[in-house]
Amino acid sequence: MDFDPVLLARLQFAFTIVFHIIFPSFTIGLSAYLATLGAIWLRTGNDRYHHLMQFWTRIFAVSFAMGVVSGIVLSYQFGTNWSRFSVVVGNVVGPLIGYEVLSAFFLEATFLGVLLFGFNRVPPWLYVLSAAIVAVGTAVSAFWILSANSWMQTPTGHQMSGGVAHPADWLAIVFNPSFPYRFAHMLNAAYLTTGFVVLAVGARYIVAGRHLEEGRTMLRMAIGLTAILAPLQLFIGDQHGLNTLQHQPIKIAAMEAHWDGSKPGDFHIFAWPDEVTGVNRFELSIPKAASLVLTHRMNGLFPGLNSVPASDRPPVKTVFFAFRIMLAIGFFMIASALFGAFLWWRGTLFETRWYLRVMSHCWWLGFVAVIAGWVVTESGRQPWVAQGILRTADATSPVPSATIAGTLALFVLAYGVVFWFGIYYINRLIAQGPHKPSAEPVPFSPSPISAAQDAGREAMQR
């Protein structure tokens, strides 16, 4: 076999990391939702929130397990597939990942145990606190891994010596120029993704006429959240784009399929970027709209793809189309969330069946948008793995193509099986719906606080 080992290594990594990101996108938001439900339950004593928390915890358990096991793979792939990367930037990127393990992974993994199995052993406040700790842990994990990724996009605070990056200023490394934007964008994306899953499940129950009370609560909470976060995401994304223009202008040029930097940029609603001739075919464009967004002036200029040699350009089609998918989903999310809020305000949210029916099928929106966004930013960085420091082609391991191809096939097979069953089980849990009050003793009585404390103490002593 004479496949290019770099291409195979990239395919393998792209496959494993796309598979992985699906689960954090969901569990970061879902753990925060669990903690919120728990907090409302503790405050109001309303059991509906407790049932919802238990229901979503079951789904969380399945999703989190898939996220954990696929994440461990990644921490080893830096070495198996990208050993030159490990050597050249290990001094800088390594500690960021080390901090992720120490400050987040243990926290999440341990308190997940309390959340899943501790209900009858800890007082209610500690049970809910565990959910909050898991939520914080997932966000802290995102903080570190996005810091590491952002450093690869916009490296600062290091010095090169002997072809290897050495840390000079840790604050500048951790808070590198693109990090605040990328972190805000991804964290918000994770909450939005979960928001739309909850929205879809709530809508599904109401359309089916089952679990109406729980469905309404889910719907209200999800619409309240997404109506704020979806427009906010547009603003964060815009800011992120301006930051990228400043630090990675060629990535922006690829996102907009903007070839000639001497003219203002149009926004192409559709185009077929031809990378051989350096022009777009079948353009459908809003004139100068890209310039307006990026430079805030109709005739503002920004660098085009032609300003660098073809060997320094990212794969234009991939970046261009992935960006459009993300944008389209983003605008649809804004519209549907705001329309939902409007219906809620009018008081017809639960009766507008066509809206609920559409939304009940929209659970996947966030996942696809997150993946598309990552394709934009990761493909847009090419041909670099660490911008300006190391090219992807120079970052690989001394492993033959056949070995990488064989393990890629194993990954596809194994992840295919796990993913199929995971989705199937999650769908079945959703179809079963929130259980009514369980038969087992619940060590919590809502109204008198002292009774709750007694029950909690008893649970601790058991």
Place this chain on the structure above:
Amino acid sequence: MEWYLPLIWAALIGTAVFMYVLLDGFDLGIGILFPTARTESERDQMTRTIAPYWDGNETWLVLGGAGLFVAFPKAYSIIMPAFYLPVIVMLLSLVFRGVAFEFRHVSYSKTGWNIAFNVGSTLASFCQGVILGGLIQGVAVRDGAFSGGSFDWATPFAFLCGLSLIAGYALLGVTWLAMKTEGPVAQRARGQAKVLLLAVLVCMAAVSLWTPLSQSRIADRWFTLPNFYFLWPVPLVTALTAYLAWRWIENGREVPPFLATMALFLLGFLGLVISNFPYLVPPSLTVWDTAAAPASQIFMLLGTLLLLPIILGYVAFIYWLFRGKVREGESYH
């Protein structure tokens, strides 16, 4: 300081790997023993003893891998490509083992995930042993990069190490079950413990003899003077621990056999360190050759000194929280 830092880091990573071997060892051991359970409710009881912990236990493996990346990027960049296939097969096995916990709970038919749990645990253990054995045998390095082939690790010695680790984890698993369960599962575990202890001793003896015979540098380390004066107690203490473990198992003690098994692992680990120190990538690269920039090691060390005690604190808390025996028929979540 530049001389001490790599030593401190080698000790920290050694600790993380050892924690992983102990803690995930009994998890994997339970997976290895899964086919010996008679009923589904016995299997539920077995997984219930580790369900709250397994995720945290597996995190030590991430810490070991990430720690190597942080503190010894050059070693990480050689070891991972050298053991590409066993590493990836191990990771995929852990994927199936991990999801099986949750999947067998939500699935109507548990058979498929029981098999995934058993095969995943067994294969992951075997691969870990193979990687260890391959590392002892040495890795081909040229110009600071791995220069061997994809199957260099596949030797009889590495396979013996793989089987040894399966036996060792299974022993950790049965002594854990004897301690944490009641009824038929605990009774059977006590019976299995004796057989497995014998198997582990045979494996330890075989590996301990084979290593110095095949690696002259390791023979020199143990059998030259004055080293021999200091090192002869290691095998003696091992033999004594094994004797005590046997006695305790025979007398039906609950906690001591588990502790003795952990001690056996500690002694085996000590033997490895004595044999290979200061090499991180035997036989060519030492901890100093492969160390990260001192600024990186210091930055991470500060975080580790701050966070590791906190981690150990809440890990201890969760073991305390779920203390006591697990009975048959208790619910899962």
